[in-house]
Amino acid sequence: MSVEVIAVGGYEEIGKNMTAIKIGGDIVIFDMGINLDRLHIHEDTNIEKMHSLDLIERGVIPNDTLMKDVNGKVRAIVFTHGHLDHIGAVAKLAHRYEAPIIATPYTMALIEKTIKGEKKFKFKNPLKVLNSGEKCQISQDITLEFVRTTHSIPQAVTPALHTSEGIIVYSNDFKFDNHQTLSLPPDYQRFRELGEKGVLAAIIDTTRAAEHDQVKTHSEKIARIILKDIMEEPLKGDNGVIVTTFASHLERIQAISNIANESNRKLLLLGRSMERYCTLAEKLGILELPDNTGVYGGSKAINRALARADENRSEYILVTTGHQGEPDALLPRIANNKTMFNVKPGDYVVISAPVIPSPLNRANRNTMERRLKSSGARIFTNAHVSGHAGREDHREFIRMLNAKHLIPTHGNLEMLTAYTELAEEEGYKLGNNIHILRNGQAQVFNGE
Numbered sequence: 001m002s003v004e005v006i007a008v009g010g011y012e013e014i015g016k017n018m019t020a021i022k023i024g025g026d027i028v029i030f031d032m033g034i035n036l037d038r039l040h041i042h043e044d045t046n047i048e049k050m051h052s053l054d055l056i057e058r059g060v061i062p063n064d065t066l067m068k069d070v071n072g073k074v075r076a077i078v079f080t081h082g083h084l085d086h087i088g089a090v091a092k093l094a095h096r097y098e099a100p101i102i103a104t105p106y107t108m109a110l111i112e113k114t115i116k117g118e119k120k121f122k123f124k125n126p127l128k129v130l131n132s133g134e135k136c137q138i139s140q141d142i143t144l145e146f147v148r149t150t151h152s153i154p155q156a157v158t159p160a161l162h163t164s165e166g167i168i169v170y171s172n173d174f175k176f177d178n179h180q181t182l183s184l185p186p187d188y189q190r191f192r193e194l195g196e197k198g199v200l201a202a203i204i205d206t207t208r209a210a211e212h213d214q215v216k217t218h219s220e221k222i223a224r225i226i227l228k229d230i231m232e233e234p235l236k237g238d239n240g241v242i243v244t245t246f247a248s249h250l251e252r253i254q255a256i257s258n259i260a261n262e263s264n265r266k267l268l269l270l271g272r273s274m275e276r277y278c279t280l281a282e283k284l285g286i287l288e289l290p291d292n293t294g295v296y297g298g299s300k301a302i303n304r305a306l307a308r309a310d311e312n313r314s315e316y317i318l319v320t321t322g323h324q325g326e327p328d329a330l331l332p333r334i335a336n337n338k339t340m341f342n343v344k345p346g347d348y349v350v351i352s353a354p355v356i357p358s359p360l361n362r363a364n365r366n367t368m369e370r371r372l373k374s375s376g377a378r379i380f381t382n383a384h385v386s387g388h389a390g391r392e393d394h395r396e397f398i399r400m401l402n403a404k405h406l407i408p409t410h411g412n413l414e415m416l417t418a419y420t421e422l423a424e425e426e427g428y429k430l431g432n433n434i435h436i437l438r439n440g441q442a443q444v445f446n447g448e
Helices: 036-041 052-058 064-069 090-096 105-116 188-197 220-231 250-261 272-283 299-311 330-335 359-374 391-401 413-425
Strands: 002-009 018-023 026-030 073-078 101-103 127-129 135-139 142-148 157-163 166-171 199-205 241-244 266-270 294-296 316-320 348-351 378-380 405-409 442-446
Touching: 002 064, 002 166, 002 199, 002 405, 018 157, 018 166, 026 135, 026 142, 052 064, 052 090, 064 090, 073 135, 073 142, 090 105, 101 105, 105 127, 105 272, 142 188, 166 188, 188 199, 188 391, 199 391, 199 442, 220 241, 220 250, 220 348, 241 330, 250 266, 250 272, 250 316, 266 272, 266 299, 272 294, 294 299, 299 316, 316 330, 330 359, 359 378, 391 413, 405 413, 405 442
Parallel strands: 026 073, 073 101, 101 127, 166 199, 199 405, 241 316, 241 348, 266 294, 266 316, 348 378
Antiparallel strands: 002 018, 002 442, 018 026, 135 142, 142 157, 157 166
C-alpha cells in the first residue's frame, strides 16, 4: 500500500499550513491555515465575506483545488492547535469535504468561533474532540493519536497516524518546554516509543531552523522572570504600564496577570483577538484571571476602558493587541493618538513579542516604536522567548523519532534548507530520505 504526502500549503512560507496524507484510498488532512502577511497587505479585506477562490488567488489560504485530482476519500480533518496560520481557513475549506473535524477542546472552541463568524459558506462537518494522549479510529487501516507537546498556545498536539505501512508524524508547531504553567511538558517517552515502533515519515516545523545562534529555545519560565524583572518596580509608581503580546499566548498572559495580581493594579485585556482567546480559555478553565480583570473587544467598550485608564493610569495595567505595529490594532492606534489613552513621558511599554520577519512587519513595528518614543515612553522589547524549537531541539526530536523519512515544512526555502542541513548532520540525505517539497507537490512512499 502506498503512502503519499501532499504539500498543499505552508511549504513556501510561514502560514497557510495544510498537508494531506493519502494511505491507500483514505486521506487525512492536517490543518487549514491563513497567511497572515497577506492579510496585512489586504488589511481592509473582510475575510468572513470573501469567497475561498478569491482568497486562494490572493495567497491568503491554501490552494486546495489540487485535491480534486487526488483519488481517494477524505476521512478526517485534523488540527494541531489554535493559531490562525493553522485553523484560520477552516470555514473556507472544510465544507468541501464530507469529513469530521478533530481537535483538542480549546482548539475546537476556537474553530467553532471561526465557523460562527463565517458569512459565505455553510458548515456541516461533524466536530469531534480528542484530548492529548487519546486515540481514535479514522478508517480500517488508520488510527489517529494525539501526542502531547508544547507551543505558545495551550493544548497543542503532535498528531501521529498509525498505519500498516508505519507511523506518520505531523509536528507543526512545537517546542520542548518543561516549565510552562498551563501545559504539561511534552510526552518525550511517547515520542521515543513511536520511534521504536517505526516512523515511516515525520513532517516537521522548521521556523527557527536557520537561526544558527539559537540552538535551544528557552522555556516560558525565562519569559516570566524577564517580565517580572521589568514590571515589578514600574507597577509601584504612578506611570502608565502597557504590555503587548500575542493574544493567543495564554501562558504569557497568565504570567502578566499573576504579576498584576501581586500589585495594586487592575488588569485590562484589550482588543478583539484578546477577548476571543482569553474569554474562551477562561471559560474552559485554562486561564485564571484576577477577579477585577476587564476583558474588552468592542471598540466602544475599549474606548471607555482606555478613558478610565487615562484618568487613573496608576491603577491599571493595559494588555493590548498590536505588537507587530499593524495600523488598525490597538497599540499602534494608541501610539498615533487615536484613542482615549494618551501616552505620557515616563510611561512603560513592554513588547513581549518578536518582530515576525517580513518587510511589512519590520516597517510597521519601527514606526510604532518611534511614535511611542516621541511621546516619552520607555520601551522594553526583550521580554520574549520563542514558541518554536531551536536547532538542538530539532536534533533531539530527530533522534527520538528515528523516522525513515523527513519532510520539512512551515517555512521558506531558507528554513527548509537549514533543516535539511541539520538532518544531514544526523545521517539523512537530501533526495534519499529527506524531501523538500513545494506547495502543490507530493512525495510517495511505496510499500516501505
